[in-house]
Amino acid sequence: MNEATLKKAGQHRVAAATESSPPVRVGLVALGCKVNQYELDALGTELRRRGYVCVEADEPADAYCVNTCAVTATSEKKSRQLIRRLHHQNPQAVIVVMGCYSQRAAATVASLPGVRLVIGTGGRARIPDWLDQQMAARISMAGDGEGDGDGDGQGNRDGGSAGAETRVHPVYRLRDYEELPTAFTRHTRAVVKIQDGCSLFCSYCIIPHLRGPGRSRPPEAVREEVRQLVAAGYQEIVLTGVHLAGYGEDLPGEWTLARLVREVGKVPGLTRLRLSSLHPNEVTDDLLQVLEETPAFCPHFHLPVQSGDDDILKRMRRRYRADQVRRLAERLRRIWPEVALTTDIITGFPGETEAAFARTVSLCQDVGWSRLHVFPFSPREGTPAARYPDQVEKAVREERARELIRLGRELAESYHRRFVGRQVEVLIEEEDPAGRALIGLTRTYVRVRVRPGEPGRPDAPDESEERSRPPARSLIQVDVTGADAGGLEAVCRSA
Template sequence: MKLVPSSRVALVSLGCKVNQNELEAMRHLFREAGYEIVPFPEKADVYVVHTCTVTHISDRKSRQLIRRALRANPEAVVAVTGCYAQVAPGEVLAIPGVDVIVGTRDRHRLVELVEKAREEGAPINAVRAHEPGEAFEELPLVEVSRARAFLKIQEGCEEFCTYCIVPYARGPLRSRAPEAILAEVERLVAEGYLEIVLTGVHTGAYGRDLPGGIDLAGLLKKIVQIPGLQRLRISSIDPLDFTPELKAVLTGEEVICPHYHIPLQSGDDTILQRMGRHYSSHYYLELIASLRSRRPRAAFTSDVMVGFPGETEEQFQNTMALVKEAALAAIHVFPYSPRRGTPAAAMPEQVAPEVKKERERRLLQLGRRLARQYAREFLNETMAVLVERPLPGQPGVYEGHTDNYLNVAFPAEMDLTGQLVTVRLKELQGGLIWGRLEKDVKEKQENGPGERNKDLVQH
């Protein structure tokens, strides 16, 4: 089908950073095919809803977005992609008005399938089951920020934790070829990107499916040798993936950010066993202590679940105690959500919703206290901040992150987005550290950005 110039597409995504990055890649595919990209849910000829299924709430929000697209233009082609589409294509197809379903593979065919649906007028279900040995799906890398680029290096998971739907939605491990990753990093550095974030579904498992014996530690050793790379951040690494070699490279290379996101899920050994998490609370604390001994001021952040089936108040208190002892700098708290088809959904002693909500509240309160405690350690120091954007609702104020992921805001007389600047951290207020630009940075503002940052701003 030949597109007319008026073809418009609106895309929206739910869920994790992997999903957000995939959406940007799909947006690029439509742009290359001649579509005009418009904000969701403006009136468009095509809508793409990239779904999440990590909780039942994610499923509900996915269905709400699909119906919102249908209301925006009942005549439009609606395409549904992502994890919810992969595990429940029948539910998605049952929504009147859905035209195309693509799961978590074959996203590169999305434009082709949308155009076929526009031409033929019949729904297309292109969801395919994942198969052992399938290759990593190459999608175009599109930088979603002038400050940092996210680079997906791995797909799939084979851990099958008892509560998790992700292995069913994302399929087996597939690692991107190291040569392709290194070439992408070199290109991003040449374009002026100062921070690169490596992402994946099970990032610590990188390389297990590749010939030649390369693993995440080996990949990182190659990446850090690329000239001009300022910052390298890894999105998340599971506790059991920390080999001695990985510990050494993560803590021994200055270019790797001193910020380690290590999912905990529970601080109680019985609950960890029931979850299918094959480490103990003692192992987790020893891991944190080992890394902290090498980089004493690093930030340690984590994911923690409350209300897993059978969790008692005492077991929840064990989680609270571990989080406090580990002195985590930030935690993401998730109430357990039964996922159909997972072992935990059939377990007895499901925790009441009101109990889960109360435990979530208490753990979040502890997390906020620990975050303030960690941030206070850096007040009155000068630190490098990667400027990410103007602070919403605050004209002349910008925000960004330090290498250890402190969120910093400061006033500036010109747009410094995408630049690495030196800021003195002054005050903790409203979840942000407020700071002041140092004198040398102000002088650079007056003289204008350097050539490197001029290119970056124009990108």
């Protein structure tokens, strides 16, 4: 049989099985960035369409799909640990691994227990077809009384990966964006991937080597996915990409991120629109004008500045300097006085002296970030920074990270306290584990714990409050009663 016939046969066998027996369950888990989460959500959309039941990673499943991360050595370690844990909790499950870590270390991933398929950062759209064939083979073997084999007839009963299949290909020549199904996520906020790859090659970053050059998604596909998500009830859309501001550089017709945002902002019913990450030098006049004219835009800019020292920024191959960041922060606050400014900082980059680190601390204080994400420098083999001679000792890198984390908490609390005594809009995401409050996000990306009832009433809700609680994806107005580094406390009179 040819490939198309095999594909249809596999889908038919899986669909038939779900009618006569429990449906095939697939656990989905993504590590790392919003791009990874989007890709996994899109995969889940297609699997559900084919009759699979998608579950959380800690639930029993017939198969698991893991989207891995390789931005740091710690990310790679977490990817391996997760795969081993999934195999340990369910030794008979098929494990499919994709993403940046599998692109970087396919052989290592293939050797991990339980792994049956290794996909890199391309070819994800073929995973459902492969699962159809694997699950159909298992169903057939079970029907023939052969028990729970590994699905390929090799009888790998211990769940090991002696027969793991690897489909990882070089990324440097990729030119086309890989289209995936609409990512209907279980989360409250929907992520829409508009771009893949990066051509900047910052000196410390391995991602361009794993994702390939920048490739933009056709604008009509982006707008259509946003339309579908809004129609499905998602109140907030987050545009994301590996290099978000690189959108349009490879497209005909003078497309830019600003032009795309203008088009997306026209989608009827769109309530909230957020951008995931922009380098400071990429916040252009055109983009700011469009954002000002877009009512749905959430005034939150994630600007991964990485350092506040100009010499370090130059060695990192970043395309801006510290004073540009300060001027940009001032400009953004003139436009949106309550704007949230968040950032990433790398501590202990090669050549970072005490004076250089002090300049990073000074920049953080001057800007007053509402949230700091801090990472000790992690040498990535294959990048120039890993070969720089003046490496900073690990203990120093980690101590500087701890210092910035402490500063980040102070800055976050200072930002949050400005909202105490005021009313803010919150998008409800979930209920807290104790069942006493709802958790949500403001337009400026501040997490809020919302209690029902009037200010000053006890925490514990009564039965009428339980019945009147707004569901997830609801937009509500709340009164802010308190703040700390973690976010806001609030009450909802209309809950």
